[in-house]
Amino acid sequence: MSPKLPVWAPGREGYFGDFGGAFIPEMLHETFAELRAAFENACDDETFWQSYVDVTAGYGGRPTPVTFCENLTRKLGGARIYVKREDLNHTGAHKANNVMGQGLLVQRMGKKRVIAETGAGQHGVATATMAARLGLECTIYMGEEDVARQHPNVFWMRQLGAEVIPVTDGTRTLKDAINACLRDWADSMADTHYVMGTVCGPHPFPQMVTYFQSIIGQEARAQMLALAGKLPDRVYACVGGGSNASGIFTGFLDDLSTELVGVEAGGKGIETGEHAARLAGGKGVPGVAQGYKTVFLQNEEGLMQDTHSVAAGLDYIGIGPMLADLHEQGRVRFESATDQEVVDALRLTMRSEGIIPALESSHAFAAAFREAPSLSDDDAILINQSGRGDKDIFTVADALDDEGWKTFIRETAARYAR
């Protein structure tokens, strides 16, 4: 069943309440018009959603299961804990859904090259697989700092045939990669599509990416009814740009008894200033950048601030306009989790359930673990595991200060040095 757009479709000019819009250089005006038309046309086509579901099944491995975590439930001693397993998508994260959807649009528009920004590298890898499969040229922009901390993903993107360009300006992270894509696109739009990886940027990206990711919530709602015999009382999702959160939340927006909780990166603690919590800490203020209006971490003269998170995919200044609006409406509650809480939650999840969440996803686990004990065993909570953690091996091994790993790295380095 194709998702009901009206529940969460933006209003005039792509606005969700006060947020959204399209603040784009005139050069891209016709390109966005073309994209909006292609997307609207696809949404009106009754076969399109099914063709999307088919690709996510045949290539991506959907539907992903919901797993009941009995051991965690027992250990924490409160609500029953369920996990939506987006880590089981091809390439290991929810990013694959959006990429397959936009891939279908690229085919409808007849473009032959794709570009994408990536933070953690998950969206870059997913885009590179799609490009390889559809025979498209592919260029991925990635902040130099992220290239350094997510090198395994850089390796895979290049193996898949993508060109990876490290972005050396600004803070050298996700936001700078988005700027680089917008600049590339202002030149290449005739034959190139920009595969925005999250629910940010100019209209129609927030709506379009939410549309594709809504498959998560659609599945999860039915799975919870079947497995838990009820809707979840709370749904937790980590929030970088906000695509996995938007995807799962849209499944429950009309279920007012289900509380929706977005979890942002608390980094080293909100009080240290080294974090990426825009809403949870009340530090973000409305602004316009990267083509859209939302709540940004910026100073009093509108300059964007440095952000920090142990999870590259959450290290971002802005947030999807739909989520900013749902926050303002009080429909979504925002929390944050610190780097330390996240590593602890990851360790607990691995040991208890044999599940390895990505550092990004572990933020949702950390917030859920904080709250689960105070709920009753009649309550059910659902955590969106946006991705798998084995991609984070360098960061996690570092955070866990694992001796065996360090020895392996030293020996490998010595072997290459010979």
Place this chain on the structure above:
Amino acid sequence: MNTTYSSTLEASLRKRQTGKSILFMSHVVVGYPSLDANWAMLEAMDDAGVDVVEFQLPFSEPIADGPRFVKANHEAIRAGTSWQQYFDLATRAAARFSFEIVLMGYYNSVFRMGPERFCARLAETGMKGFIVPDLPVEEAGELNGLAREHGLDPILTMTPTNSPARLAEIGRNASGFLYCVARTGVTGRQTDLSSEVGSFLRRCREATPLPLGLGFGIRSAENVRQAREHGADLAIVGTAGTQAWEEGGPEAYSRFLKSLAAATA
């Protein structure tokens, strides 16, 4: 646009057009390489007979700029360039030099300052308008209305990718002059100023009677002559000026401006 509105910027450009075959606009990123260097640049511009100068207000996410200006924005920010310093420089320059001054910047600066305060500050400073490349006409209604109340012109861009209908819409909303972008992409790269630019400027001309500025990739006296031959009223030089300063210092910068100015006679 309100038909009773009369633009002092347009009137000034019209007056400057007598005795010149094309007008000359140049660019400074305020705070880069330093406020003192900016002042030396402005003296050189005035000396060379530049007609209009864009004062760029640095922003952390300059999506319409190429690498050289991105770096200039970020270094100006790192040096701590504030709104106050920006307006102080512009105020001094407006009092001292004969060129017209317009602001170039991104919409977040306007939004955070507040459109009313933004317009009031520009007007007090003696600036004549602003170029905000990430603010399309759909989103500009309030700001552009306020601007004209303060005697400021929102300078809109026309680009080669725009359809005739879109150019006409931009034309209906424009005042002062138009910033016609010679090619796709961002600032700072060479442009082939061949016949395609001519047909683009003809499309712009059909959409508006206002003066047409041509920018992106104008780097030499030869390019200024080409802009003039294609029917531009104003040659806009950005990155090439900054590059001349970076590579050769004040003297090279001055020589560069004078060589381009010679082609405007």
